[in-house]
Amino acid sequence: MRLSQLTIVAALSVVAGVAVAVPASAQHGGRDDVRTSGSCSAGSTWQLKAKPDDGRIEVEFEVDSNRNGQTWAVALNDQGVRIFTGSRVTHAPSGSFSLERRAANRSGTDTFTAKARNTRTGEVCTGHISA
Numbered sequence: 001m002r003l004s005q006l007t008i009v010a011a012l013s014v015v016a017g018v019a020v021a022v023p024a025s026a027q028h029g030g031r032d033d034v035r036t037s038g039s040c041s042a043g044s045t046w047q048l049k050a051k052p053d054d055g056r057i058e059v060e061f062e063v064d065s066n067r068n069g070q071t072w073a074v075a076l077n078d079q080g081v082r083i084f085t086g087s088r089v090t091h092a093p094s095g096s097f098s099l100e101r102r103a104a105n106r107s108g109t110d111t112f113t114a115k116a117r118n119t120r121t122g123e124v125c126t127g128h129i130s131a
Contacts, residue, residue: 050131
C-alpha cells in the first residue's frame with residue numbers, strides 16, 4: 001500500500017512540474033500574440049493586437065467609447081501600405097467596434113498603424129504595433 005501511494009505522489013509531482021514548465025505562449029494555443037493599448041484624445045480607449053496566422057499576420061484593432069451608435073472612420077496600415085480604410089459603428093453591450101484583417105507577413109518586422117476618428121466629435125485614436 002505504501003509503495004502505490006509513493007507512486008501516485010511521484011506521478012502527480014511530474015505532472016505538476018510539466019504544467020509549471022509550459023511557456024505562456026503554449027498555454028494560449030502556441031500563438032505569439034503582441035498587444036498594446038492606450039487612450040484616445042477624448043477618453044475612449046483602443047487596443048491593437050497582432051499574431052501569426054498560417055503564414056500571415058492577423059491584426060485586430062478595437063476602440064471602446066462606451067457609447068453605442070457612434071460612427072468612426074478607420075484606417076489600418078502595414079509598414080505604410082494601406083490595408084484597410086472604411087467606417088465602423090460602435091455596438092452594444094460595450095459601445096465598441098473591432099476590426100480584424102490578415103496581412104501579408106513581409107520580410108523583417110511588420111509595423112502596423114491603426115487610426116480611428118469619431119465622425120461626429122472628432123476624437124482620434126492612434127495605435128502602433130510591431131510583430
